[in-house]
Amino acid sequence: MKVAIFASGNGTNFEAIAQSEQLANAGLDIKVLVCDKPGAPVISKAQKLDIPVFINDLNDFPTREDYEQRIVDKLEPLDLDYIFLAGYMRVVTNVLLSRYPNKIINIHPSLLPKFSGLNAIERAFDSGDDQTGVTIHYIDEGVDTGPVILQEVVPILSSDTVDTLEQRVHENEHKMYLKVILDLIKNESENNNFEKGID
Template identity: 70%
Template sequence: MRVAIFASGNGTNFDAIANSTELQEAGLDIEVLVCDQPNAPVIQKAKNLNIPVFVNELKNFPNRKEYERTIVDKLVPFEVEYIFLAGYMRVVTSELLNEYRNRIINIHPSLLPKFSGLDAIQRAFDSGDTETGVTIHYIDENVDTGPIICQKYIPILKTDNVETLEERIHTKEHEMYIKVILDLIKKESENVNFEKGID
């Protein structure tokens, strides 16, 4: 499966996906990292793995449509089948969405619809709730509202601070994203075999 990963920051989910032996053996091929922050640590992680990097800053474009059109044009030669958002801090709009309808997947550090948008971990911690979690979902036209693929609960412990909660959430994110991608590769493989008439 040929994919692009979009990220804006440290790239912990990118790192987990790119270095997963299970995903490599299953046939995951990360064609390109798309990043909107030229100094993001995730860029060096991709370079260390010889994964091409495309840095695209919104400030260089008059509007979001042209910004995303440039990304679409960049992805075409890679024949990308899916896009995985892994800490990508831009809202995806119709220009990209229409090209990859039902093929853009995001991971969010809360139990959506609660704490959608930015600073989800901090907001959950400050809320007084006793639990939060991780959601993996398809992207649609709105923010963090697409069809949910899976969710996992994570308790907010009395001994937690934001950093310890964030660490547990990231650990769960990595496990979940790898499993979702493995399931997706299996499903796509079964679809191909069905179309070819292979039992």
């Protein structure tokens, strides 16, 4: 399964996916990391893993649509099956969505629709709620909307700080993303076999 991963920051989810022997053995092929932030730590992580990097800075383009068209042009020859957003801090527009319908998946550190948008972990911690969580979903033109694939609760403990809560949320993110990707690979394989007439 050929994929691109989009990330903007530290790239902990990117690293968990890229270093997973289970995903590699199942057939995951990461064709490129797309990053909108020159100098982001995720870039060096990809380079150490010999994964090609495409840096595309929104500041270099007159419009968001032009920025995304450049990404589409870059990805087109790769014949991708999916795009995984892993801490990508841009709202995706119809330029990318129309080219990859139902093929772009995002992970968000809350129980959507609660705490959509930025700083979700901090906002959940400050809310007084006793739980937050992680949501993996297909994306549409909204912010952190689109059909949910998987959601899991992460309790907010009385002893938590923002840092300890963030650590547990990230641990859940890594496990959940790997599970979802494995399921996608399995489904793709079954669909391909069905189309070929293989039982």
